[in-house]
Amino acid sequence: MNKYEKIDKEIKGYTQSEQPGIEKEMDPKPIAEDDNYKGSDKLRGKVALITGGDSGIGRAVAICYAKEGADVAIGYYNEHEDAKDTVARLESLGVKAKAYAFDLKSEEQCNQLVADVTSEFGSLNILVNNGGVQYPQESLLDISSEQIKETFETNIFGMMYVTKAALPHLSKGDAIVNTSSVTAYRGSKTLIDYSATKGAITSFTRSLSQNIAEEGIRVNAVAPGPIYTPLIPATFPAEKVENHGQETALERRGQPSEIAPAYVFLASDDASYITGETIHINGGDYISG
Ligand SMILES: NC(=O)C1=CN([C@@H]2O[C@H](COP(=O)(O)OP(=O)(O)OC[C@H]3O[C@@H](n4cnc5c(N)ncnc54)[C@H](O)[C@@H]3O)[C@@H](O)[C@H]2O)C=CC1
Numbered sequence: 001m002n003k004y005e006k007i008d009k010e011i012k013g014y015t016q017s018e019q020p021g022i023e024k025e026m027d028p029k030p031i032a033e034d035d036n037y038k039g040s041d042k043l044r045g046k047v048a049l050i051t052g053g054d055s056g057i058g059r060a061v062a063i064c065y066a067k068e069g070a071d072v073a074i075g076y077y078n079e080h081e082d083a084k085d086t087v088a089r090l091e092s093l094g095v096k097a098k099a100y101a102f103d104l105k106s107e108e109q110c111n112q113l114v115a116d117v118t119s120e121f122g123s124l125n126i127l128v129n130n131g132g133v134q135y136p137q138e139s140l141l142d143i144s145s146e147q148i149k150e151t152f153e154t155n156i157f158g159m160m161y162v163t164k165a166a167l168p169h170l171s172k173g174d175a176i177v178n179t180s181s182v183t184a185y186r187g188s189k190t191l192i193d194y195s196a197t198k199g200a201i202t203s204f205t206r207s208l209s210q211n212i213a214e215e216g217i218r219v220n221a222v223a224p225g226p227i228y229t230p231l232i233p234a235t236f237p238a239e240k241v242e243n244h245g246q247e248t249a250l251e252r253r254g255q256p257s258e259i260a261p262a263y264v265f266l267a268s269d270d271a272s273y274i275t276g277e278t279i280h281i282n283g284g285d286y287i288s289g
């Protein structure tokens, strides 16, 4: 049994009371880092901004980027302890790192985030749009207009605000990576508004990639399947937390460390001829055509 199969069996049903969830309070903790992942300076000299970078998928991406030599700024909502832990790990890898609390729903705060990062780090080369929320509901009739607004404002409006603010700082060779979801492709019975925002993210990725291709800036997405992150116990009932991912072909959930290398690939020159594309990482839950 490998470490991913082992932790999958160890996860029992539990929940957290608030979203965003807290990684520090998860038991067991997600695998944020693969000790076998050795960087090779693929991102040396670059500055990356990762929204939702304090925990889950964003934390794993931040660690891989630091191992590849990038300086890393992370944006997050209010999980200050998780952000502190992530920054400490990034600094221990010898790169510059800083965390910024902000609200994706506020255009002003998204603008301020980018202004603060570029002023502190001096430049920006990689933008990872990864922050997001989900509020599962049994029926469309249970989805309030407030929820629709919250989900769309956080997941897609905020992504567009941050990207708009970042674009003037990006130039030839730079890259944007957006976090979509398998739910955009196969649908989700209980995540109707959420999966609609993830579909919008896919279309945003494709359209923006065409719009800024001439400037030499690539835009791609990663569409994760069921991954063990704070989002899961913070939003799903205990039984779903325990069984998350069992329906995939690999019959287990994924860990953040299994997702992060795709973000390295898409941000690096290894992907210099790839734009507008989505990498699907979902244990075989959905196979793209
Ligand atoms: N965990 C999973 O199974 C999957 C996750 N995803 C996506 O991955 C991305 C990262 O989520 P995870 O790592 O799973 O969970 P997470 O809870 O670690 O990350 C969510 C992040 O969003 C940030 N965030 C939430 N509301 C915000 C707001 N108003 N302003 C600023 N930041 C805000 C939080 O600070 C947090 O860092 C999300 O976009 C999620 O939709 C996609 C498919 C599957």
Ligand SMILES: CC(=O)C(C)=O
Pocket: 134, 181, 182, 183, 224, 225, 226, 227, 231
């Ligand atoms: C697949 C997906 O988006 C979740 C959160 O499970």
